Amino acid sequence: MMTPYERHLAVINGEEPDRVDVVFATGLRSGPNHGMLRRLMARGMGITRIIPPYKPMFFFDHMINPFLKDVSYSQKYYYENGIWMILHKYETPVGTIDSIVGINPNNKLLTHSTYTYFVKEVQDWAVVNYIFERMIDALEPNYDEIAGEQADLGTDGTIIAVVDKSPFQRAWVELASMERTAYDFIEKPPEFLEYLDIQRRFHLKAAEITAGCPAMHVTMVDNITNIISPQFYREYCMPYYDIYTRALAGTGKKFAVHHDGLLRHLHKEINEASFDILDSFTVPPTGNISIKEAKEFFPGKILAVNLPPHLAYASMEELHEGYQQILDDYGSKCLIIEHVEDMPEEVLERHLTAALDVCGY
Numbered sequence: 001m002m003t004p005y006e007r008h009l010a011v012i013n014g015e016e017p018d019r020v021d022v023v024f025a026t027g028l029r030s031g032p033n034h035g036m037l038r039r040l041m042a043r044g045m046g047i048t049r050i051i052p053p054y055k056p057m058f059f060f061d062h063m064i065n066p067f068l069k070d071v072s073y074s075q076k077y078y079y080e081n082g083i084w085m086i087l088h089k090y091e092t093p094v095g096t097i098d099s100i101v102g103i104n105p106n107n108k109l110l111t112h113s114t115y116t117y118f119v120k121e122v123q124d125w126a127v128v129n130y131i132f133e134r135m136i137d138a139l140e141p142n143y144d145e146i147a148g149e150q151a152d153l154g155t156d157g158t159i160i161a162v163v164d165k166s167p168f169q170r171a172w173v174e175l176a177s178m179e180r181t182a183y184d185f186i187e188k189p190p191e192f193l194e195y196l197d198i199q200r201r202f203h204l205k206a207a208e209i210t211a212g213c214p215a216m217h218v219t220m221v222d223n224i225t226n227i228i229s230p231q232f233y234r235e236y237c238m239p240y241y242d243i244y245t246r247a248l249a250g251t252g253k254k255f256a257v258h259h260d261g262l263l264r265h266l267h268k269e270i271n272e273a274s275f276d277i278l279d280s281f282t283v284p285p286t287g288n289i290s291i292k293e294a295k296e297f298f299p300g301k302i303l304a305v306n307l308p309p310h311l312a313y314a315s316m317e318e319l320h321e322g323y324q325q326i327l328d329d330y331g332s333k334c335l336i337i338e339h340v341e342d343m344p345e346e347v348l349e350r351h352l353t354a355a356l357d358v359c360g361y
Contacts, residue, residue, distance in 0.1 A: 004046030047157030225261020
């Protein structure tokens with residue numbers, strides 16, 4: 001029988017494993033799991049952990065402090081209208097930007113809602129640019145952490161090297177409102193054009209470092225959904241995927257991109273994109289491409305299916321039926337079922353137990 005590590009590597013390399021690869025991403029949740037991991041790992045479930053192959057990085061809001069000498073970063077917590085608010089603030093020689101996010105006080109998980117964004121006016125891009133320019137200068141390998149975490153996991157799981165978002169996705173997910181992002185991507189003011197140039201140079205250096213890291217699975221958490229048009233996907237995503245696939249060529253590493261929403265309008269572009277693994281695929285009815293269609297649309301890519309949102313709080317019987325349908329529709333063991341969502345541990349355990357049941361663990 002394969003170990004979880006062997007099984008995961010087999011799948012990402014397009015080889016048929018002994019069972020469908022069922023994995024849970026740790027490190028994206030806070031608080032204890034009350035024995036959930038111990039119970040599920042005893043059945044053979046794999047663990048994945050995301051670790052950056054370089055530092056500093058900007059992965060809101062898990063690694064938001066770049067630790068740059070001439071950039072002051074601070075957080076301020078306060079309570080307002082029943083919500084815990086966090087003010088993230090950067091002070092630089094060229095100006096100051098801040099963002100406010102809110103966290104449900106009854107929620108132990110890491111989910112948050114953005115109330116105000118860093119980039120509120122065009123001139124705020126200049127502050128963002130200053131920070132990322134210094135980050136490029138400071139970029140260095142984070143190989144020891146990856147190697148150390150993999151040593152801790154042993155054969156029970158796999159470290160995934162996580163890299164920063166492409167420019168459009170980074171803009172609207174991490175930096176600016178959707179309105180601000182759309183306006184500046186269309187109008188292209190000088191500060192924004194500088195942002196695009198800096199992001200390209202950032203990824204070129206980041207990809208070079210990533211190519212030398214110990215991890216064999218690299219993921220860009222790009223959060224692709226129907227917010228982005230085919231034109232913007234071709235212009236602002238695909239060239240950045242190419243940067244990483246070129247850098248990783250000959251290393252044996254496989255490159256994944258996180259697509260977790262409505263993708264039908266992008267199915268031609270996704271098929272042509274150079275990455276290897278379609279990460280966090282959302283099944284219907286929340287998603288709009290079926291498993292059978294995904295096999296047809298993306299024949300050269302490995303599929304990693306995320307927790308089916310429509311079954312989030314379903315009964316065990318419904319979960320068994322839902323996961324069995326995924327397996328029947330895919331028709332192969334060369335598949336990843338991954339759970340990366342912030343949900344109560346009892347709900348996650350029910351999902352993962354059902355997935356392990358139908359996958360023969």
